[in-house]
Amino acid sequence: xxxxxxxxxxxxxxxxxxxxxxxxxxxxxxxxxxxxxxxxxxxxxxxxxxxxxxxxxxxxxxxxxxxxxxxxxxxxxxxxxxxxxxxxxxxxxxxxxxxxxxxxxxxxxxxxxxxxxxxxxxxxxxxxxxxxxxxxxxxxxxxxxxxxxxxxxxxxxxxxxxxxxxxxxxxxxxxxxxxxxxxxxxxxxxxxxxxxxxxxxxxxxxxxxxxxxxxxxxxxxxxxxxxxxxxxxxxxxxxxxxxxxxxxxxxxxxxxxxxxxxxxxxxxxxxxxxxxxxxxxxxxxxxxxxxxxxxxxxxxxxxxxxxxxxxxxxxxxxxxxxxxxxxxxxxxxxxxxxxxxxxxxxxxxxxxxxxxxxxxxxxxxxxxxxxxxxxxxxxxxxxxxxxxxxxxxxxxxxxxxxxxxxxxxxxx
Numbered sequence: 010x011x012x013x014x015x016x017x018x019x020x021x022x023x024x025x026x027x028x029x030x031x032x033x034x035x036x037x038x039x040x041x042x043x044x045x046x047x048x049x050x051x052x053x054x055x056x057x058x059x060x061x062x063x064x065x066x067x068x069x070x071x072x073x074x075x076x077x078x079x080x081x082x083x084x085x086x087x088x089x090x091x092x093x094x095x096x097x098x099x100x101x102x103x104x105x106x107x108x109x110x111x112x113x114x115x116x117x118x119x120x121x122x123x124x125x126x127x128x129x130x131x132x133x134x135x136x137x138x139x140x141x142x143x144x145x146x147x148x149x150x151x152x153x154x155x156x157x158x159x160x161x162x163x164x165x166x167x168x169x170x171x172x173x174x175x176x177x178x179x180x181x182x183x184x185x186x187x188x189x190x191x192x193x194x195x196x197x198x199x200x201x202x203x204x205x206x207x208x209x210x211x212x213x214x215x216x217x218x219x220x221x222x223x224x225x226x227x228x229x230x231x232x233x234x235x236x237x238x239x240x241x242x243x244x245x246x247x248x249x250x251x252x253x254x255x256x257x258x259x260x261x262x263x264x265x266x267x268x269x270x271x272x273x274x275x276x277x278x279x280x281x282x283x284x285x286x287x288x289x290x291x292x293x294x295x296x297x298x299x300x301x302x303x304x305x306x307x308x309x310x311x312x313x314x315x316x317x318x319x320x321x322x323x324x325x326x327x328x329x330x331x332x333x334x335x336x337x338x339x340x341x342x343x344x345x346x347x348x349x350x351x352x353x354x355x356x357x358x359x360x361x362x363x364x365x366x367x368x369x370x371x372x373x374x375x376x377x378x379x380x381x382x383x384x385x386x387x388x389x390x391x392x393x394x395x396x397x398x399x400x401x402x403x404x405x406x407x408x409x410x411x412x413x414x415x416x417x418x419x420x421x
């Protein structure tokens with residue numbers, strides 16, 4: 010390769026890959042310097058410079074001057090000694106193509122890393138290029154690709170799955186994805202299996218923040234900060250719960266997110282392949298927040314332990330299944346949304362008994378007297394004290410006490 014062709018090749022590749030031309034030249038100089046040190050059997054380190062106009066290569070041997078530092082043993086001053094030009098041209102012709110190709114790949118990865126490392130958490134739109142059983146390659150733009158991993162946890166326990174179970178992609182399909190990682194090509198940490206050949210950008214369709222970004226697009230009030238998403242609980246592909254709060258007293262945050270006739274949330278549900286989304290009005294009242302999070306179940310009572318972050322929820326028998334949800338989905342999402350460990354209990358309801366059922370044990374006139382003051386059933390009588398029963402029904406204390414004992418025995 011002639012020296013002028015070297016510059017032309019660098020310029021063409023830099024333009025094609027959108028890489029800084031001068032960065033490539035500097036890296037090529039550093040790489041060639043290492044090659045020349047070994048090939049020319051130089052006693053000292055080499056320095057290479059490439060003329061940016063002509064492509065001519067100059068090689069200098071850095072010969073130390075003076076004495077080395079007593080502590081480090083390193084030299085601080087050097088004299089540059091020219092290496093014969095004939096050797097330089099021959100070696101460059103033999104090695105330049107491979108060096109340039111390697112540098113272009115490395116610089117391309119570095120360029121992508123520099124551009125996207127500050128964009129973790131951003132939502133981007135891409136096109137499906139190809140898929141494998143383990144991951145899907147998403148084209149973000151020309152020359153920039155991302156990996157959406159969906160490894161089988163049993164076969165690859167060290168890998169992750171960022172694809173909802175209800176999603177499968179086709180070639181050229183457009184997707185909105187969340188950037189969750191940008192791999193550093195120069196990191197010293199051990200690389201994952203096949204990482205060198207995989208795209209530097211890792212994206213997700215399961216991350217809860219994907220919901221946040223989609224709401225920011227569809228709901229202007231969230232983008233402007235008037236409505237805030239306080240918490241997101243998600244089981245990808247199945248259902249999500251989103252707690253929202255309005256900074257303006259007159260603005261309904263749930264209505265703002267759902268939109269007229271569901272117009273705003275429809276776009277999000279469609280993007281998530283019909284994943285159900287519940288929007289909950291956030292409150293600092295823990296009991297009320299848990300109650301809202303368990304919707305559509307109707308709660309009878311709640312006992313809260315603030316210190317242990319636990320809640321015991323009591324419901325009527327017909328509401329328990331609604332609170333738990335299919336496969337425990339509703340209660341799992343409620344736990345994620347509120348941060349509380351929620352236990353659900355069935356409220357035991359004892360059947361009440363009409364007073365007429367006690368005619369064999371209680372005089373009829375006493376039953377009539379109790380009914381006259383609004384006590385038609387056994388429980389309605391037992392809600393009163395003996396004194397109140399005697400006073401309201403005009404009974405003797407002994408008579409009232411006897412009535413209470415008879416009625417209590419029914420429920421023991």
